[in-house]
Amino acid sequence: xxxxxxxxxxxxxxxxxxxxxxRFVATNAELLAFYREMLLIRRFEERAxxxxxxxxxGGFCHLYIGQEAVVTGVQSALAKTDSVITGYRDHGHxxxxxIDPRVVMAELTGRHAGISKGKGGSMHMFSVEHGxxxxxxxxxxxxxxxxxxxxxxxxxxxxxxxVTYFGDGASNQGQVYESFNMAELWKLPVIYVIENNQYAMxxxxxxxxxxxxxxxxxxxxxxxxxxxxGMDVCEVRGATDVAVDWVxxxxxxxxxxxxxxxxxxxxxxxxxxYRSREEVAAMREKSDPIEHCKRDIIAAGAADEPKLKDIExxxxxxxxxxxxxxxxxxxxxxxxxxxxxxVGTYG
Amino acid sequence: xxTEIKLPAMSPTMEEGTLAKWLVKEGDTVKPGDVLAEIxxxxxxxxxxxxxxxxxxxLHVAAGTDAVKVGTLIATxxxxxxxxxxxxxxASLPPAGGAGGxxxxxxxxxxxxxxxxxxxxxxxxxxxxxxxxxxxxxxAPPASGRGADGDADTASTTATATGATPKPGQVPAxxxxxxxxxxxxxxxxVREALRDAMAEEMRADPTVFVMGEEVAExxxxxxxxxxxxxEFGPTRVVDTPITEYGxxxxxxxxxxxxxxxxxxxxxxxxxxxxxxxIVNSAAKTNYMSGGQMRCPMVFRGPNGSxxxxxxxxxxxxxxxxxSVPGLIVIAPYDAASAKGxxxxxxxxxxxxxxxxxxxxxxxxxxxxxxxxxxxxxQAAVVRAGKDVTIxxxxxxxxxxxxxxxxxxxxxxxxxxxxxxxxxxxDRATVLASLKKTNRMVVVEEAWPVCSIAAEIxxxxxxxxxxxxxxxxxxxxxxxxxLPYAANLEKLAFVKIEDVVGAVKKVCYR
Numbered sequence: 001x002x003x004x005x006x007x008x009x010x011x012x013x014x015x016x017x018x019x020x021x022x023r024f025v026a027t028n029a030e031l032l033a034f035y036r037e038m039l040l041i042r043r044f045e046e047r048a049x050x051x052x053x054x055x056x057x058g059g060f061c062h063l064y065i066g067q068e069a070v071v072t073g074v075q076s077a078l079a080k081t082d083s084v085i086t087g088y089r090d091h092g093h094x095x096x097x098x099i100d101p102r103v104v105m106a107e108l109t110g111r112h113a114g115i116s117k118g119k120g121g122s123m124h125m126f127s128v129e130h131g132x133x134x135x136x137x138x139x140x141x142x143x144x145x146x147x148x149x150x151x152x153x154x155x156x157x158x159x160x161x162x163v164t165y166f167g168d169g170a171s172n173q174g175q176v177y178e179s180f181n182m183a184e185l186w187k188l189p190v191i192y193v194i195e196n197n198q199y200a201m202x203x204x205x206x207x208x209x210x211x212x213x214x215x216x217x218x219x220x221x222x223x224x225x226x227x228x229x230g231m232d233v234c235e236v237r238g239a240t241d242v243a244v245d246w247v248x249x250x251x252x253x254x255x256x257x258x259x260x261x262x263x264x265x266x267x268x269x270x271x272x273x274y275r276s277r278e279e280v281a282a283m284r285e286k287s288d289p290i291e292h293c294k295r296d297i298i299a300a301g302a303a304d305e306p307k308l309k310d311i312e313x314x315x316x317x318x319x320x321x322x323x324x325x326x327x328x329x330x331x332x333x334x335x336x337x338x339x340x341x342x343v344g345t346y347g
Numbered sequence: 348x349x350t351e352i353k354l355p356a357m358s359p360t361m362e363e364g365t366l367a368k369w370l371v372k373e374g375d376t377v378k379p380g381d382v383l384a385e386i387x388x389x390x391x392x393x394x395x396x397x398x399x400x401x402x403x404x405x406l407h408v409a410a411g412t413d414a415v416k417v418g419t420l421i422a423t424x425x426x427x428x429x430x431x432x433x434x435x436x437x438a439s440l441p442p443a444g445g446a447g448g449x450x451x452x453x454x455x456x457x458x459x460x461x462x463x464x465x466x467x468x469x470x471x472x473x474x475x476x477x478x479x480x481x482x483x484x485x486x487a488p489p490a491s492g493r494g495a496d497g498d499a500d501t502a503s504t505t506a507t508a509t510g511a512t513p514k515p516g517q518v519p520a521x522x523x524x525x526x527x528x529x530x531x532x533x534x535x536x537v538r539e540a541l542r543d544a545m546a547e548e549m550r551a552d553p554t555v556f557v558m559g560e561e562v563a564e565x566x567x568x569x570x571x572x573x574x575x576x577x578e579f580g581p582t583r584v585v586d587t588p589i590t591e592y593g594x595x596x597x598x599x600x601x602x603x604x605x606x607x608x609x610x611x612x613x614x615x616x617x618x619x620x621x622x623x624x625i626v627n628s629a630a631k632t633n634y635m636s637g638g639q640m641r642c643p644m645v646f647r648g649p650n651g652s653x654x655x656x657x658x659x660x661x662x663x664x665x666x667x668x669x670s671v672p673g674l675i676v677i678a679p680y681d682a683a684s685a686k687g688x689x690x691x692x693x694x695x696x697x698x699x700x701x702x703x704x705x706x707x708x709x710x711x712x713x714x715x716x717x718x719x720x721x722x723x724x725q726a727a728v729v730r731a732g733k734d735v736t737i738x739x740x741x742x743x744x745x746x747x748x749x750x751x752x753x754x755x756x757x758x759x760x761x762x763x764x765x766x767x768x769x770x771x772x773d774r775a776t777v778l779a780s781l782k783k784t785n786r787m788v789v790v791e792e793a794w795p796v797c798s799i800a801a802e803i804x805x806x807x808x809x810x811x812x813x814x815x816x817x818x819x820x821x822x823x824x825x826x827x828x829l830p831y832a833a834n835l836e837k838l839a840f841v842k843i844e845d846v847v848g849a850v851k852k853v854c855y856r
Contacts, residue, residue, distance in 0.1 A: 083604060117637030124635040133603050133640070138627050144593050145628060148600020155556065155582065155606055162604075178593025185588070340638035341672050343696035346771050347724030 018224050018246045018254060024073075024237035028302035034076070034233045035293045036311050038068035041092040042290060043319045044101055045264075048091065048108055052268050056327060057108045060137075061122045064092035066263040069289035070195050071096045073236025074163060074256075077244050081160035083153065085133040085146040087167060088123035089195075097132040099125075101318055105326035112332040113325070119332065119340065140166055140173030143192070147179040150190035150253075161189035161247045169200025171214050180221040180253065187252035191243045192218070194255065195230065197262040202274035215257035223253050230258030231287040234296070261287065350399050352422040354408075354415050357386065357393050360654040360706070364388045366412045366421060375403045383422060384410075389709040390570050401426045520730070520752040521745035524712055524765075526683035527727050532713040537679075540686035540714050541571050541647075541703065545609060547718060548693040549579055552607060555693055558585035558598055559611030559648070568613045569649060569708055595621030595646070599628045599698075602644040607693060612648035615664045615702065622667075629698040630673030645692045647701035650678070651742060651792055654706065655836060658828035663793035665740070668700040669769040669802070675723055676770040678702040680744035682712035684767050687721030695723065704742045726773035728780065732762035735850050736780040738803050739790040740766040743841060747790045750846035759854055769799055777803060778811050785816040786853040792841050795823035817853040822846050 026034065045063040052061050064071070067089075075084070075096040086093045094104045099115065107114030107125050115125050123137040133149060136142040146164025153160040170176060171194050183190050194214050198205055205212045215225030224246075228239040236258060243254045261283045265272045272280075297303050303311075354364060365387040371377055377397045384395045401424040408421045415421065526532060535543075549555045556579075561568045563576040563586040576584040587594040591612065598610040612618040618625065629642045652661040669676045675697050679685040685703070692699040729744060730751050737747040744765045751761040762780050766772065781787050787807055789800035800821035807819045825839040 085600070115637070116635060116639075119637050120635040126632070126636040126640045128640055133600075134632070134636070136628065138623055141596060141623060141628055144596025144624070145600035145603065147593075148597040148602070149604040150600075151597055152601045152604025152606045155554075155601070162600075175592045175596060178588070178590040179597065181588055181590065182593060182597060186585075340634045340636075342675070343633060343638075343641060343643075344723075346675065346722070346768070347773060347775075 015222065016251070018226060018242050021226060021228070021235075021239040021242040023232070024234040024241065026234055026237070026296075028297075028300060030076070031293065031297050031300060031302045032311070034069075034072055035290065035297060035308070036315065037072045037096060038233065038290045038293060039312060039315045040101070040318065041065075041068045041072070041095050043315050044095060044105070044322070045091060047319050047323050048105070049264065049268070051105075051109065051323060051327075057122065058110065059121055060088065061108070061268045062089040062266065063262070063264045063268075064089055066283070066289075067195055067197055067230070067260045068092060069233040069236050069292075070193070070230045070258045070260050071165070073233040074165075074191075074193060074240045076237055077240040078163065079160070080131070081153075081158055083131045083133055083146075083149040083160060083162040084165070085136070085142045085149060085162065086165035087139065087142055087170065088135070088137045089167070090123065090125060090135050093165065094125055094127070094132060094135075097127065097130040099127050099130055099132065101322035102325045105322040106329050109326040109329070110331065111326060111329035112336070113329040117332055117336060117340075119336065140170035140176050142166060143170065143173070143176045144179045146192075147183050147188060147190055147253075150183065150188040151186070153189050154186070159248070161191060161244070163191045163193060165193045165195055167200065168194060168196040168198065168205050168209070168214060169203070170194075171196075171217055172200075172208060176217075177221065180218050180223050180255075183253040184218075184221045184223050187250060189247045189250075190253045191240070191247055192223070192253060192255045194257045195260055196257055197260050199262070199266065199274065201266045201270070202272075204274070213257075215255060218253070218255040223255050225255035225257060227257045227259065230260035231289045232292055233289060348426060349404060350401060350424045350426065351420055352383065352395070352397075352424065354386065354417050354419045354421050355395070356417045357388050358390060359656060361388050361417060363414045363416050366408050366410060366415050367392060369406055369410045371403050371406075373403050373406055377401065377403060377424065397424065399424065399426065520748040522710060522712060524681040524683070524729050524744075524748070526681075526687075526713055526715050526719075527721065528683075528687070528715050528719050530719070531716045532683075533716055534711050535682050535686075535714040536709055536711050537682045537685050537703070538569065538571055538573075538708040540682035540712075541689055542573055542575070544686045544689035545572070545693070546575060546578060548690055549575070549583060552693075554605065555607045555609065556583040556585065556601075557609040557611060558587055558594060560587055560589055560613045562586060562611050567611075569705060571703075571708070572611065591617050591620040592624065595624040596628060598644060598646075599624050599642060602629070602642045602698070603632065603640060608644045609693060610644065610646050612646065614653075614660065614705070615648055615650040616660050616662055618646065618648070618664070625668070625674070625698070625700065626671050630671050632673075633697070634673055641696055642698045643696045645689070645695075645699045645701050647689070647692075647699075648703060649705040649708070650702035651704050652706075652824070652829055652840065655831060655833065657831040661829035663702075663741075663791075663824075665702055665769055666793060666798050666802075668702075669772075669799060670797075671770075673698070674770060675699040675768070676702065677723065677768050678704075678741040679767055680707065680729075680739075680741055680765050682710070683714045683719075684721060684727070684765065686714055687719050688723065688767060690718075690720040691723050694720065699723075702741065707742055707745075721767075724768045724771045724773055726767055726776040727765045728762060728776065729765045730761065730763040732760040732784065734760045734762075734784055735786040735788065735854055736762045736764060736777075736784045737788050737790055737846065737850065738764045738766065738777055738780075740769060740799065741792065743790040743792050746792075746841055746843055746846060750790075750843045750850065753843060753847050754850055757851075757856075759850060759856065761850060766799070772802065772806075774806050774810065777806060778814075781807055781811045782814045785814055786850075787811075787815070787819045788846065788849045788853055789819065789821040790841060790846050791821065791823050793823055794826050795821060796826060798823055817855065820849040820853055822849050 103115040110118040125135040149162035215227040229235040367385040404423040562572040598608040651663040
């Protein structure tokens with residue numbers, strides 16, 4: 001685990017580098033908001049895991065538990081005009097984009113009230129209204145797509161940028177580098193966020209990546225990179241602020257490697273034989289992002305234990321309501337099988 | 348020994364060219380590498396250089412001459428120390444087996460020049476540009492005022508789109524497709540029609556842009572995007588690196604972000620690198636999002652076999668894409684359909700795969716004047732007939748039309764249907780024609796297995812069974828990777844005789 005934010009490569013002559021990020025100094029209200037959001041994701045995902053076990057959620061289900069600080073910190077630095085896209089581990093991103101937990105959970109249970117009318121499922125959720133563009137099931141496909149969202153921002157000159165999340169596994173796909181090349185060539189406003197949770201399914205970064213310092217992966221395209229402690233929401237936010245400044249000032253793409261960890265398996269069917277229980281337990285104990293935030297809150301005097309308990313209660317109520325809603329909402333009507341294939345009518 | 352300069356083939360498919368301009372005159376002394384002339388091919392203006400020095404003894408073809416056949420003697424250069432009379436004497440000798448022919452500026456090694464006979468034998472047609480290897484394509488400066496008007500074009504064309512030889516002075520049936528919309532027309536190549544469609548839609552909608560390899564500064568590997576950079580600038584006409592997977596995905600993302608991209612593949616052979624984004628990202632998103640995320644865009648480029656470019660560059664992907672729900676698939680034949688359907692494709696709120704054919708780019712047809720879009724999903728009856736229905740699309744339509752002409756001479760009146768859109772397929776037009784003729788043949792320049800032809804046969808079985816007086820037959824290209832050798836390639840392609848044979852069979856003649 002990275003101890004703290006570190007700068008990228010030593011400065012190369014004639015090439016500007018982003019400044020070394022500083023840990024974000026959050027107000028009390030901001031700290032509490034981070035805490036609440038991360039807790040919502042955690043409890044939501046735990047509940048989703050339970051519902052999967054009960055057979056209410058089917059197919060693939062990839063939980064975000066452990067990685068909450070990444071999306072919470074990044075999203076907090078964005079503006080309304082910005083776009084976000086990610087892969088299939090997307091529930092946390094949906095919640096962080098401000099989407100109603102009910103419609104997310106109802107999508108997981110495949111109900112008509114789900115955000116994709118039950119036709120997308122866990123991996124395929126979208127909300128153009130919230131600037132959230134999915135929800136993509138093919139590893140790394142979201143990287144050129146997100147680069148295209150950035151192309152659209154630049155083309156329309158609307159001041160927006162695109163955040164493109166992907167994992168350490170995706171970082172070995174060729175299309176990632178095709179995207180880096182075009183993004184830098186055309187100075188597209190895109191922040192690439194590698195959520196390095198250290199395992200691509202069961203293959204560790206060290207076993208799959210000749211350059212395991214993933215923040216360097218943009219260097220040969222002149223895309224600068226920063227390595228960030230992705231278990232500390234304030235470090236994440238501090239680095240994202242630097243990235244946002246870089247991109248909005250027209251300097252083109254930037255890469256953030258978030259060192260993080262997922263506590264659960266790759267998906268629900270993962271036996272997790274590739275790592276020890278001790279490794280997971282140690283990470284939970286020493287580096288948990290929510291506990292980290294809690295310590296910051298107490299230290300700052302932003303809230304006391306009873307107040308934090310109230311937040312916990314409120315979050316649990318939201319999740320319980322979402323779960324009830326998702327369980328009781330009706331399935332899509334049979335006629336929905338044939339809708340939304342095409343937008344136009346032809347012939 | 349005087350040097351005979353003959354018009355060289357400047358692309359794999361070039362059979363003739365226009366001698367645009369002489370840069371030397373008789374009596375001039377030239378050094379090796381001097382530019383002798385500018386030759387306009389269908390695709391580009393190329394410079395013809397001297398290989399050897401000497402004195403220009405005779406220019407045999409006047410500047411401005413159209414339709415000069417490859418291999419035609421165009422100049423004689425007397426070598427150092429040779430007299431003019433030596434040169435004149437040897438000029439009348441039979442051609443010296445290609446030795447001492449003119450070199451070509453700026454081109455990769457010249458393809459070995461087939462004799463006129465071989466050229467005729469090799470099936471596909473003239474005036475098509477070279478195929479899509481970026482290293483083999485010559486630079487294409489904007490064509491300088493070649494009146495690409497249709498009559499001149501067809502008059503100078505000795506073969507049709509299908510390789511059929513028309514009677515002298517006759518426009519072949521395959522180039523006489525009447526537009527399906529009424530009104531005044533002009534003669535235009537398929538290439539120009541596609542360009543006009545893009546330009547008109549780009550003028551009308553600022554969110555439309557075109558991206559791909561060599562679409563901007565090179566003016567299009569096949570000259571389809573010619574002139575767009577000048578009119579619309581580099582923000583809207585975007586040259587990409589050679590990175591199909593990446594730019595197809597980037598274009599798809601731009602469509603999700605509210606733009607209307609036209610993504611050009613230099614050929615659809617290279618789109619196999621990008622097919623994940625076409626199928627998984629573009630086609631499925633609307634459905635997966637419950638109808639809230641659109642992907643209005645066009646993937647377009649040449650598809651199918653070109654000429655002598657072998658297996659990896661010669662494949663028809665129509666059946667692949669036509670099997671995917673969420674895509675619109677269009678494969679036009681004539682210029683009016685190409686223009687009208689490309690305009691509709693760009694306007695469509697859905698992702699469209701628009702399959703062009705390199706061999707048709709240079710062919711001219713009547714195109715309606717003005718802003719005429721055609722409805723997606725409607726086939727056209729391009730020749731009415733009563734005895735048999737021939738269903739086809741893309742380049743197969745030309746083969747079908749020329750076969751119909753032959754069949755007419757034998758008293759069989761064939762109706763020819765151009766499907767134009769392959770998804771959604773116009774079943775009604777196919778079935779109505781079958782009801783009328785009771786016999787059907789499908790012609791398709793593609794492999795037979797799991798083909799569009801197989802789909803048409805299924806439609807006839809499922810919904811037209813009672814109208815059938817004979818089994819439906821299909822005429823497809825050979826079920827092999829396309830070979831390079833001219834004779835084998837010809838064997839692999841669909842031929843007019845094959846169509847005539849199949850029609851006779853279903854007519855029990």
